[in-house]
Amino acid sequence: MTLVLASQSPRRRELLLQAGLGRADFRFERVNPDIDETPLADETPEAHVERLAREKALAGLSLASGFEQPVVLGSDTIVVLDGRILGKPRDAEDACAMLSALSDREHLVMTAVAISDGNQTRSTVVQTKVRFSVLSEDDIRLYVASGEPLDKAGAYGIQGMGGAFVSAIDGSYSAVVGLPLVETRALLQSFSLL
Ligand SMILES: Cc1cn([C@H]2C[C@H](O)[C@@H](COP(=O)(O)OP(=O)(O)OP(=O)(O)O)O2)c(=O)[nH]c1=O
Numbered sequence: 001m002t003l004v005l006a007s008q009s010p011r012r013r014e015l016l017l018q019a020g021l022g023r024a025d026f027r028f029e030r031v032n033p034d035i036d037e038t039p040l041a042d043e044t045p046e047a048h049v050e051r052l053a054r055e056k057a058l059a060g061l062s063l064a065s066g067f068e069q070p071v072v073l074g075s076d077t078i079v080v081l082d083g084r085i086l087g088k089p090r091d092a093e094d095a096c097a098m099l100s101a102l103s104d105r106e107h108l109v110m111t112a113v114a115i116s117d118g119n120q121t122r123s124t125v126v127q128t129k130v131r132f133s134v135l136s137e138d139d140i141r142l143y144v145a146s147g148e149p150l151d152k153a154g155a156y157g158i159q160g161m162g163g164a165f166v167s168a169i170d171g172s173y174s175a176v177v178g179l180p181l182v183e184t185r186a187l188l189q190s191f192s193l194l
Contacts, residue, residue, distance in 0.1 A: 006060020
């Protein structure tokens with residue numbers, strides 16, 4: 001079997017390697033970047049993030065036919081504030097609006113991980129509570145100018161400068177960064193990949 005990571009996120013790759021979850025025949029493949037990440041009508045945030053992780057795993061499977069017995073992992077992360085999904089910001093202005101909404105509030109980070117071997121797809125959603133300190137307009141402007149928020153759900157990275165805005169976290173740190181390691185390990189074990 002070959003484990004294929006269907007992700008363009010360097011963070012997911014690093015998290016897998018850091019946790020020693022790869023094997024000697026571990027390969028990386030890129031998922032089809034054309035996946036439409038628009039929520040469906042009436043879709044809950046939890047159902048949305050799980051659907052996207054499963055779609056990424058299945059899109060990755062179609063790219064992985066060159067590998068021996070591919071098993072593909074896809075993942076998706078969203079920030080949820082008052083039931084509203086905050087994905088990756090469209091631009092700097094959108095990033096500023098997201099950060100100002102998150103200031104002095106608690107939000108949920110939902111990360112789904114899905115693994116598929118073509119016969120079955122198994123997935124799970126991990127929810128983590130994150131509390132932000134008060135951010136001034138200057139804090140937000142300088143942070144957005146650093147570029148760090150632009151490719152991240154909710155417009156921040158807890159593993160980077162954004163970590164200085166987080167006053168409390170209740171749940172999985174690795175899930176906030178993009179891949180819940182305990183749950184990923186359990187899914188890999190269920191496919192006999194560990
Ligand atoms: C909240 C938060 C998100 N993020 C990142 C994780 C995800 O990479 C990103 C959310 O976008 P995703 O669409 O989940 O992932 P991606 O487009 O980066 O990668 P791929 O679909 O190819 O796997 O936000 C952080 O790095 N730190 C954080 O604190």
